[in-house]
Amino acid sequence: MSEPLSTLAARCRHQQEIRKSRFLAIAAPVRSGEQALAFLREVADPAATHNCWAWRVGRDYRFNDDGEPGGTAGRPILQAIESQQMDGVAVVVTRWYGGIKLGTGGLARAYGGTAAECLRLAERVPIVSMARLAARVEFAELALLKARLKDLHAQIASEHFDADGVALQLQLPDTRVDDAVLLLRDLTRGRSEAHRLD
Structure with missing residues (x-):
């Protein structure tokens, strides 16, 4: 290798x-x-x-x-x-x-x-290969998600608030994408999925 x-x-x-x-x-x-x-x-x-x-x-x-x-x-x-x-x-x-x-x-x-x-x-x-993810969470889940994203070396590139919750774009190391998808699924009890943007 x-x-x-x-x-x-x-x-x-x-x-x-x-x-x-x-x-x-x-x-x-x-x-x-x-x-x-x-x-x-x-x-x-x-x-x-x-x-x-x-x-x-x-x-x-x-x-x-x-x-x-x-x-x-x-x-x-x-x-x-x-x-x-x-x-x-x-x-x-x-x-x-x-x-x-x-x-x-x-x-x-x-x-x-x-x-x-x-x-x-x-x-x-x-040089760390980075990935971008889009996700949606409810207001009540946002603070915990932000705290847990630090463990994945993920950053929030953008967040848009509306009446139903928050639409997020995340940037994180490519090697942590699967962890982020699982985290989001667990945190929202399956209501939210992360999708790759690149």
Whole structure:
């Protein structure tokens, strides 16, 4: 079974010198391609020789060699993200040229290795797959339901009151959906059912 996906808890950085060139990796958690590109624009150093980058959010990903020979920078950075089972992550590796050419293999190792070490040292948080449920309860059952939902790490995304009770939308970890359905059924003595919205 493959390792579960994780993302970064916060921004992180790692710097190393390789044959007189300085490489600085800065990585951050991101939720969208737009957020990744904004991060890239923010941390890229215009005075550096190259600002190479990659990001992955779900099935979407992009990478850029920023003038280095094709395939020697952006793709190795993306491979560092993927090999560490990470998602929702952007990494910029900035290079200040030190006068010694590294060759295509050396460049790929330098960019990929700097990115991989930055991610390896970073604090991670697991990515939890979430589900949404719709349910309806009577007013008298609402307080107890709210108290019990905390045990399932569920949150109420919305609640609408009318004359007959409360219509709820819940957000909770995918692994707790069956528990929530049983809880609702038990609490309402079978009068209410939860339905998935996604």
